[in-house]
Amino acid sequence: MAHLLHIDSSPRGExxxxxxxTREFVEAWKLAHPADVVTYRDVGRNPVPHVDEPWIAAAYTPPEQQTxxxxxxxxxxxxxxxxxLAxxxxxxGTPMYNFSVPSTFKAYIDQIVRIGRTFAFEPEDAANPYKPLVLGKKMFIITARGDSGFGPGERNEKLNYQDPYLRTIFGFIGITDITFVHVENDEFGxxxxxxxxxxxxxxxxxxxGR
Ligand SMILES: Cc1cc2nc3c(=O)[nH]c(=O)nc-3n(C[C@H](O)[C@H](O)[C@H](O)COP(=O)(O)O)c2cc1C
Structure with a gap:
């Protein structure tokens, strides 16, 4: 039995x-794996807070010293x-907004990329001070874009701060098995x-099906 976390970040509905x-993916997944558990989070409609100064103070204070x-x-x-982590x-699911991800999804990423929890910082290992802590996981990211041509060698490649960014940040915490699916041309119809x-x-x- 596996645990699937389904996250959407578009503020749109239907x-x-x-x-x-993502809904089609999860419905098909549940048919294929009926024993699996699915947790749903919609950060587009129910945004998480932004990081603020008390958050930073807390994140960089060892748990046993926290007030x-x-x-x-x-x-x-x-x-x-x-x-x-569960x-x-x-x-x-994430739209492309201004060549990157919606700020609501960025706010979510800022909440879960946490020192001591999803990555470790070991300054004594100067050559490689950051250690990923989220290992052995698999990720599917479905993007939606108004335009197209964001792939390697294509006309909008240099504007693409979406999937390269997502590969970088989730890779930083240890998730390297990432498959992308892109829905493009929403603006062209x-x-x-x-x-x-x-x-x-x-x-x-x-x-x-794989
Ligand atoms: C605020 C905003 C910014 C957008 N920026 C881009 C962009 O930089 N590049 C692009 O190709 N499409 C852009 N789009 C179009 C969306 O990516 C497209 O409509 C996509 O289908 C939205 O995802 P959704 O259908 O899951 O809501 C933007 C749309 C909005 C509302």
Whole structure:
């Protein structure tokens, strides 16, 4: 039995391509793996707080030295990290916003990339001071974009701060087994969008069937 954490970050409802595709992924996954547990979090509709000064003070204070105020400052982050670490695999839906991810998803990432919890900092190992702590997990990320051509060698490659960023930040905490599915051309509509959705659906079905 595996534990799947399903995270969406589009603020849209039925119009969201990333949400529709993550839902299809999870529905197919549940049919194929009925014993698995699924936890759902929608940071697009229910944003998590931004990091603030008490949060930073708490995150960099060892747990045994934290005052009740510091414990409270980090409470939501602790819950989010516990939820994140409890999962074996992740299905994440994220729009491309201004060539990156929505700020709500960035706020979530800032809450779960935590020193001592999802990565370790060992300054004595100057050549390699950061150690990933989230090992052996698998991640599927379904993006939705208005345009296309963000892949290697394509016309928008240099504008793409979305999937390279996500590979970097989740790789930093140890998640390197990441598969991307992209729905593109939302701004163009018509057949270019329909073809992209159909290709993404096929890819989702293949990924779940594997
Ligand atoms: C605030 C905002 C910024 C956007 N920025 C980009 C962008 O930089 N590049 C792009 O290709 N599409 C961009 N889009 C289009 C969205 O990526 C596209 O509509 C996508 O389908 C949204 O995801 P969703 O369908 O899951 O809601 C933007 C849309 C919004 C609302």
């Amino acid at each position: 119009r969201s391509h990333s949400k529709r595709l 009740p105020e510091l414990q409270e400052a980090i409470r939501i982050s602790d819950q989010l990290v516990d939820e994140f 999962a074996d695999l992740y299905v994440i 018509g057949t270019s969008l329909a073809e992209s959705i159909a290709a993404a659906r096929t890819q989702v079905a293949q990924l779940v």
